[in-house]
Amino acid sequence: MFDSLQALPADPILGLMQLYRNDAHPQKVDLGVGVYKNDAGQTPVMAAVKAAEVQLLAQQNSKTYVGPAGNEAFVALMKQLTFGECLSSVDDRLAAVQTPGGCGALKVAAELIKTASPTAAIWVSSPTWGNHIPLLGNAGLQLREYPYLSQCQTQLDWPAMQAAMDQVKAGDVVLLHGSCHNPTGVDLTLAQWQWLADKALEKGFIPFVDMAYQGFGDGIEEDAAGLRYMASVLPELLLAVSCSKNFGLYRERVGMVVAMCPSGGASVAATTHMLSIVRGIYSMPPDHGAAIVAHLLANGALANEWRAELDSMRLRIQQLRCQFADTMAALGYPEFQFVANQKGMFSYLGISQPQVTWLAEQKSIYLLSSSRASIAGLSRDNLDYVCHSLAQSITV
């Protein structure tokens, strides 16, 4: 049977990680992988997460199954974190379960859409995070793209995005990045979220918010403003949440999927379908990471410590963005100012594929061929080297 299988092409991000690992250059820089790094280039366990984990281990006296819905306390606290002040007015219409990471949430949501409306199309931004395509498309749903970036690849093409929204049919789903758009760093303003909410009402489409970086853009509450506005005015929406980045729990696989339904009765039915979908894929989510988040968020002191640490991570990224733009301007390239204005972990640098290759081969600086750079991969030590090399790549 397996003789017939042809090897698939290597995953570009994993391939890049391998090239970086094998490179012996003492100044090599990894701007590829999408994890937060501190100034020492490490991705440490957050202090509040570690403290919650220690307390939890001391308390835990059973490893029995958690069930397909996962940890209920986690789900309640995460709904609070994401929906904030509008939760009380929508809570009875929310169907929500814990999932293995944001990827699990996207997959469960895709299957739920397929169950409820098999002919619905899902519209994703062009470009979008590479994994959106298999996670959503493999459910058998039709994927459509809406334009997101202007020609220069570093700004939003809002008129083009608006025009595309007019093509979306009633019952279709439009995927929006909650904050810190991956891969571009180009975010929507609150006024643009409001326009999209009006459009969703007018056309009858359903927004699907992928929230993988809450707290990395402008702040925990600020980054949820678009979602909260939509939740307060629309009858239906979908939400996929990841705790990988903002709790630094990547490998623990912690996330949540939410379907906001038009009525409480519909949310009860949607929950039964979510549970049935979960049963058919992974049976139930892992416990440990969600238990850490639940313990942390329920404990005022730990929650405050976590918020402060996340704030400092966000500020570090913002500072790196500004330092990068200032250094490029000092080298004669003020056009990189956009990096300072963008949000979150990633930016498209807007450079050509030959430049990306030149940076890897000549300078051991690795970013994706699309020119997506992981800003958290910059540090005080390598920023000058990266900027000088980038400037050089423009002239060669």
Ligand code: PMP
């Ligand atoms: N959505 C986006 C846009 C992401 O960038 C990520 C993580 N890279 C995820 C979802 C899901 O992450 P995870 O499954 O690791 O929680």
